[in-house]
Amino acid sequence: MKWIALVFMLLASPVWAVEPDEILDDPVLEERAREISANVRCVVCQNEPIDSSNAGVARDLRLLVRERLVAGDSNDEVYDFLVARYGDYVLFKPPFKPSTYALWLAPIFIIGVGGLAVFMMLFRARRTATRVPSDLTDEEQKALDAIRAAQKKDLP
Amino acid sequence: MKRALAYLPVLVVVIIGAFAYWGLQGGRNPAEIPSALISKPVPEFALEGIEGVASPGLATADLKTGELTLVNVFASWCVPCRAEHAVLTRMTATQDLRLVGINYKDRADDARAWLEELGNPYLAIGHDFSGRAGIEWGVSGVPETFIVDASGTIVHRFTGPIVGDGQRRFQEALDKVMAGS
Numbered sequence: 319m320k321w322i323a324l325v326f327m328l329l330a331s332p333v334w335a336v337e338p339d340e341i342l343d344d345p346v347l348e349e350r351a352r353e354i355s356a357n358v359r360c361v362v363c364q365n366e367p368i369d370s371s372n373a374g375v376a377r378d379l380r381l382l383v384r385e386r387l388v389a390g391d392s393n394d395e396v397y398d399f400l401v402a403r404y405g406d407y408v409l410f411k412p413p414f415k416p417s418t419y420a421l422w423l424a425p426i427f428i429i430g431v432g433g434l435a436v437f438m439m440l441f442r443a444r445r446t447a448t449r450v451p452s453d454l455t456d457e458e459q460k461a462l463d464a465i466r467a468a469q470k471k472d473l474p
Numbered sequence: 475m476k477r478a479l480a481y482l483p484v485l486v487v488v489i490i491g492a493f494a495y496w497g498l499q500g501g502r503n504p505a506e507i508p509s510a511l512i513s514k515p516v517p518e519f520a521l522e523g524i525e526g527v528a529s530p531g532l533a534t535a536d537l538k539t540g541e542l543t544l545v546n547v548f549a550s551w552c553v554p555c556r557a558e559h560a561v562l563t564r565m566t567a568t569q570d571l572r573l574v575g576i577n578y579k580d581r582a583d584d585a586r587a588w589l590e591e592l593g594n595p596y597l598a599i600g601h602d603f604s605g606r607a608g609i610e611w612g613v614s615g616v617p618e619t620f621i622v623d624a625s626g627t628i629v630h631r632f633t634g635p636i637v638g639d640g641q642r643r644f645q646e647a648l649d650k651v652m653a654g655s
Contacts, residue, residue, distance in 0.1 A: 378605045382606075403611075404510055406510075
């Protein structure tokens, strides 16, 4: 009984939305199609790439991507084709352009400001630690320096 | 300088708070996809009519006739379309509107039966069995309705059924377009 269960477990493979009849004969093109499909959002399910979505539109788009690739389009041309119809929204990775500068640069900016703040705090902490404010008068300070100098000389 | 710096956390909290407040506002639908086709000319497509239905097919040229046109994407298998159909029929009866349809991923028999049962308010219907024209239009699901102005430019895209509150919003958008043209 256990053995039968094990056999079935080994036979089980991850469920792919890509159906056998969609797969291209050319493995290189198919690889590219899979790569593109993984980066294209399914417009119905929205948080799933078309590569793993079972929605009808996702299947249509997968077939379309393959069709474009077979016709000789580059990956970017395929993306452009989709963006022209569905907008940047279909891309999981938004393009770097003026309207998305804030999106892309904000993390760098925030980490930069945070890093600078931490650096400044550490720097200041070190400076205050080395220069302890003293209430000594000039004469007392001179006397103290003399004692310290004398002590240093005594050390081996 | 030090003083100003002390207020920085407050500023950060205010900015984050403003975004959170914006995100909590009602009426904002995060699932709504902005259309890439607004203020673009209608896509190139040519569809045959549905077999056995009197309405002719639909192609790009039919939307560049110098008249404002509503393009309704529907299917017989789409339940909200059924509710919307009555509203669209009423709208075409009471207002001077040019309504055409794209029958999306539907079998001719089913579409014909559906139109026979509910009536056919469409001047022309393109039969998009493969859904390819739907992709050209950036359709994500049915029903969807586009307002195309006289020059053949897409000026509005409405997702979901034109019923109830949706009808009010669609009519508002339509009135705005008509007032502008």
